[in-house]
Amino acid sequence: MEFALWSVLVGALLILMALSATVLSRLPLSTSMLYLAVGLAVSPLWLGWVKAGPLDAPVLLERMTEIAVIVSLFTAGLKLSPGLRDRRWRLPLRLAVNSMIITVFAIAAVGYLLLGLPLGGAILLGAILAPTDPVLASEVQIHQPGDRDKLRFALTGEGGLNDGTAFPFVMLGLGLLGLHEIGPWGWRWLAVDVLWATTAGLGLGALLGAAVGKLVLYLRREHKEAVGLDDFLALGLIGLSYGLAILAHAYGFLAVFAAGVALRHLEQSQSDAPEESGQAVQEASIDPDRSLADSVAVDPRHAPAFMAQAVLGFNQQIERIGEVTVVIAIGSLLWAVQWEHAVWWFVPLLLLGIRPAAVLLGMAGSHSTPLQRGFTAWFGIRGIGSLYYLMYAINHGLAPELAQVLVALTLSVVVSSIVVHGISVTPLMAAYEKRAGRR
16 A cells, blocks of 8 residues: 555656646746655655654665766766867866865864864765755756856866765765774875776776767667667666776766766767757657667767767656655655754855855856856755765764764755755846846
């Protein structure tokens, strides 16, 4: 009976979202806010279908959030079409490195000096809350690969990169708590957790994305093979790049993102007529019997664009399903959080103080406009990535007392971000698009 009730709830929710998608896009209301409300409804606060707390199933929560994040990171990479020499990459790199480091240590200072956390716990809190979320930030990211808007490109690239660049600080925090080996004076942390894991993750992901893409294009162009099942291609490349990176003690998040970027860059570099290819792919996507789609997939001119667009379309659907699952789970956990550990002045300090200051310092001297810097500072959305890092730390032996504090602080930030950014994203982005169009 319980499974049947869940089937009814999930089915009704998905149909409702499908029917109301265009209406929601015009309202100051995000889909994540609705999923959060559903999660609250199925918790003991009302229906009582889910009675687990944040510390009852940390392994399951880590895996759920891990899958949602890696799918979203691959999607973000596929949206970023310019080559690495393009000047637009400077902003996301500044945000993902400079601004993120500033954010980690600013949060750590607050945690250590004002919240009374141990140094390792304070750095861990900073690493959990510093990265912006690639899953919940889809409304402010690039919608189509040809989008040249600096704001959307910066936010997409930042969300794709900083979920990986935050990992060294997670390991540093765990090391200072005695839960991870960092070596005397931190030499092992610097050599392995920073230098090796970062460069190996990016390099391995880029290599696999380019190699798999070239193999598929060769088979399609030269032999008319490997046609169809682009969803298998997407999932296979995600699993391959993530798994091999983890086995190589590198960061799988960076590998998956780099694989997506490399696959999209391959499409851009091998498309002879991008506009013509885009039109052909669009026509093929609505072909009911797939005859046109199959012919476009093996066409030497259009095969790269067809492959990249097919993989991106499938990934975006999986990304939405992951968002539904994880945000409902977040809502269902809130009843069991020990909210006395949540210091509510910390949320506005992070969103209105630390984030804007870190963005302005990180983007200082860039060619961005004041409007773009202001919007970037505001849309530092926290969400599923932060929950993943929290569960990762708990599963590595975090003390229960410290875990309760970090759970309360993290979920207070995540829930507040879902609400305030969900309310503001539609009117603010509409105003930005209007002003950008006028300029």
